[in-house]
Amino acid sequence: MAEEPKKIFVDDDWKAEARREKERLAAQESRAAGLPPPTFAELVNLIAMQAMAGLGLLTGPRGERVPPDFEAAKHFIDMLQLLEDKTKNNLSAEEKALLDQVLYEARMAFVQMASGGAPPTPPPAGPAKA
Numbered sequence: 001m002a003e004e005p006k007k008i009f010v011d012d013d014w015k016a017e018a019r020r021e022k023e024r025l026a027a028q029e030s031r032a033a034g035l036p037p038p039t040f041a042e043l044v045n046l047i048a049m050q051a052m053a054g055l056g057l058l059t060g061p062r063g064e065r066v067p068p069d070f071e072a073a074k075h076f077i078d079m080l081q082l083l084e085d086k087t088k089n090n091l092s093a094e095e096k097a098l099l100d101q102v103l104y105e106a107r108m109a110f111v112q113m114a115s116g117g118a119p120p121t122p123p124p125a126g127p128a129k130a
C-alpha cells in the first residue's frame with residue numbers, strides 16, 4: 001500500500017511566524033557582524049552626507065577636491081524633505097530636531113554654494129549631551 005504524501009497547510013499564522021523568524025535571524029547576523037541596529041539619525045546622516053558630497057564639501061580619498069554637482073545635492077536635500085513629510089508626527093522630539101537642523105543647514109549650504117559663495121561655516125558646537 002502506497003503512503004499518501006503529507007498535506008501541508010500554510011495559513012497566515014504560519015506565514016507570520018516564518019517572517020518573524022527570518023527577521024530575528026537577520027538581526028542576529030547583523031549583531032554578529034558587529035553592526036549596531038539602524039537608527040533614524042543614521043539614515044538622516046547618510047542622506048545628508050550625500051548632499052554634502054553633491055555640494056562639493058567633501059574631499060576624495062586622496063584629499064583632492066570633489067567638484068560640486070548641484071543637481072545631485074538638490075536631489076538629496078529633496079530626499080530629506082520627503083523623509084520629513086513622510087514621518088510627520090511620527091518622530092521623537094530629538095529625531096525631529098535633528099531632521100529640522102540638517103534640512104536647514106543643507107538648504108543654506110545649497111543656496112550659498114549655488115550662488116557662488118564660499119562654503120558655509122558650521123555653527124559652534126553646543127554643550128555635549130550625556
